Amino acid sequence: MAKVLMKGNEAIGEAAIRAGCLNYFAYPITPQSEVAEYLVKRMPEVNGVFLQGESEVAVGYMIFGAAACGERVMTTSSSPGVSLMSEAISYIAGARCPAVFVNIVRGGPGLGGILPSQGDYFQATKGGGHGDYHLLVMAPDGVQEAVEMTMMAFPLAEKYRGPVMILGDGLIGQMMEPVEFPDNLYVPPTNKDDWATNGMDRRGSTKKNIVKSLYLDPKVLNQNNLTLKAQYDQMKREEIRFEAYNTDGDYQALIVSYGTMSRVCKTAIDNMKAQGLEIGMIRPKTLFPFPEKAIHDAAAKESCKKVVSIEMSMGQMIEDVERSLKGKREVTWFGQCGGDIYTPEEVAEHVMSLIAS
Amino acid sequence: MTNKFDKLPEISLNGIVIICGNYGSGKTETSVNLAFNRKQAGLDVAIADLDLVNPYFRTREARDALRDCGINVVLPEAKYMQADLPILAREVSGAIRNPPDLLILDAGGDDVGVTVLAALGDAFAGRKITMIQVINPFRPFTDSVKGCLKIMEEIEYTSKLKITGLVSNSNLMELTSPDDIYRGYELIQEVSMQSGREVKFITADVKFLPLLDMSRFEVPVLPIQRRLLPPWKSSCQLSKIKN
Structure with missing residues (x-):
């Protein structure tokens, strides 16, 4: 069809x-x-x-x-x-x-x-x-x-x-x-x-x-x-399903994001790449079961300095991300939940400020 | 491109124009682009959002850009903007009674979306109204002449108004090709022939204008700049649109 x-x-x-x-x-x-x-x-x-x-x-x-x-x-x-x-x-x-x-x-x-x-x-x-x-x-x-x-x-x-x-x-x-x-x-x-x-x-x-x-x-x-x-x-x-985005080479930070929010993050990642800044993303397609190992392994990459869970919620998925990292890496949260969705520019700005901190 | 564009017949709509059609046929993109286009042609334009049935991707999303260009946008009060309520701004009936050169009424989808028009019957009484059905052949239920005629009948029954014009808005988003626009034009001609309603214009994304063989169309082409986009895509630079 x-x-x-x-x-x-x-x-x-x-x-x-x-x-x-x-x-x-x-x-x-x-x-x-x-x-x-x-x-x-x-x-x-x-x-x-x-x-x-x-x-x-x-x-x-x-x-x-x-x-x-x-x-x-x-x-x-x-x-x-x-x-x-x-x-x-x-x-x-x-x-x-x-x-x-x-x-x-x-x-x-x-x-x-x-x-x-x-x-x-x-x-x-x-x-x-x-x-x-x-x-x-x-x-x-x-x-x-x-x-x-x-x-x-x-x-x-x-x-x-x-x-x-x-x-x-x-x-x-x-x-x-x-x-x-x-x-x-x-x-x-x-x-x-x-x-x-x-x-x-x-x-x-x-x-x-x-x-x-x-x-x-x-x-x-x-x-x-x-x-x-x-x-x-x-x-x-x-049944674990996920998408790894821009994770083949080195990246300075890892985003974990899903649904609509991950589409915004992809645009942000593409825009940052154009400026020479590499950011990776794991997008869970299944939220249960959660892609713990994929996130753990992606965060363990030597070049990766920061891990951030970007959600249209007040920090819910971040708990599963924390669990996936088994205490080896810190993860921070970035999100809002009123109905507005971050723009790719806001995501990029946040990620760049995280790397600089 | 400019030469081809100049040869196109001009869109000749004025007075009260109601834009209706099935869900997602592109009524709002058509209404908003028509408003900008006619404003650029020097008309005094107002647009009213009558979409009371769908809270996402409505005219109100483009309100600032419209107002910046000097188009009067009739909307419910700001505090009700995100309410999931069928609120009809009281200014709408006033605008119908004293319309500018062109008043565009952007109705909601399907027969349900035009119920509100029947409620405006008193304001419409005795006025000449152009009611346009927008058709996108890539949408469910309007990929055939039969489907388009069925929706036409349902809309007319519910709104108590007669559809007087047709618009083809052939759109498969980023996958649209010039062939798809020709296909939409063929479908709408067939709908026009069988229903006796006139094709007022067709739409085409601005990027296709240089690629289209304009001699194939006997009706005006409204260039479309997409303004209702998901949050991961940037809208076109609205400020760059000249008055």
Whole structure:
């Protein structure tokens, strides 16, 4: 298919359809409402279902229901809406059901604002809901990557039988870029008959499948948590994705940045390079699992004097960067979280002042 | 280039011009560039942001540059600028009743975005209005004549106004080629033929002007300088635009 010009939100909707997701439940909230506006037109064309829930709480459990049946299912929301869904996300993780959640992040806390933010990093990577669970979190830096990550999210959710989150700041949802939908990212569903409540007659089985997150026997509950932990450990071995930018030669400082912010940092790095100053960057594409080793190794380069975490949040990802550096290097934070995004000039100015200090 | 440019027919819009179209068809880039272009041609120009449905990438993003060029920008009060609320500035109906040489009303996307126009029905009563549908063939739902006609029908139904003109804004951002602009022109001619609406002009990024065979177009070409850019790209030097 030829390239088309799409908003991130629309492209995420189309990517879900291309990934075989025919179940989409959501509740409108800026800045992601265009996903629903797009899918309300597209879903009927592919015999899919879009249902607007009465709230995000309801939507969370609609997702649980469809996921428990082994169907590919997605919701999209923005920060306050994801907070409301967090209970269901924990239940879905505990019950080991695959589902895709998209958070097009706006400013917080509380109602915050409607402009782009990365303030939900902790919520996405450290829980949000209760209990020992993680989401596999992918953070696109543009519309094409949002398409690819959305298409990858469904098979990954099935591989690990758990919720996967696409975390994009508001700009990722709102901006337009030319995109294409790679057919080769479509992966047919597998193994759902082993566990999903999709009907004994339908799957021709006498085995009852039960989906639940309640385990009153402490040993059984512990075993469920050990199973989850083993899966998160496997994610750390197999799913870490990142981009290294301008790290082949020597560089005086290392930036760690993701999403929209990393695009600004790239322009800043290019501009500084033109002036003879080399700066490297590691851009995590997965926020959980986090590219700890890549950051550790990039920071260990002899020429690298400073490490800085540049975020559209008040210093959240920096904690994972610190952990990655294992106390061997200091990392500083540079960021803001009101909705304004630093310009490439502001980033360059900050990095140059860091090197000079 | 200058010679080719001189041969182009002039855009002859005046009075009240409403810019509508599907989501992301390029209404705001078209409106803003049209405002600059007509101002340069010596018209007294005002532009009003009626996009109440999308809080990102709206006319208000270009307000300072527009005002610096002497274009009257009608917007909600500054304190509501980032509000996710459907606020229509009260000055809009005043501007419709006493329009300058050219009043551009930049509406929101799809049928939803033009709902506000029906609410301005009293102000529009008895006035000649040019309502333009902007079409980008690279956008979902408007890559075919059928899709364009469907949106036209939906917009007319919701706004209670008749679309009287068409604009092709063929844009695939940095991947756009002259062929894409020809393709957009062919599509809009077909839409024009089937709907009986006139093609008012087409757009082309300024960088394509030397590359385009202008003899292929029977309508004016509005040069576009992109002003609504993501934060990692620099906007064109607005201060360099001459009055």
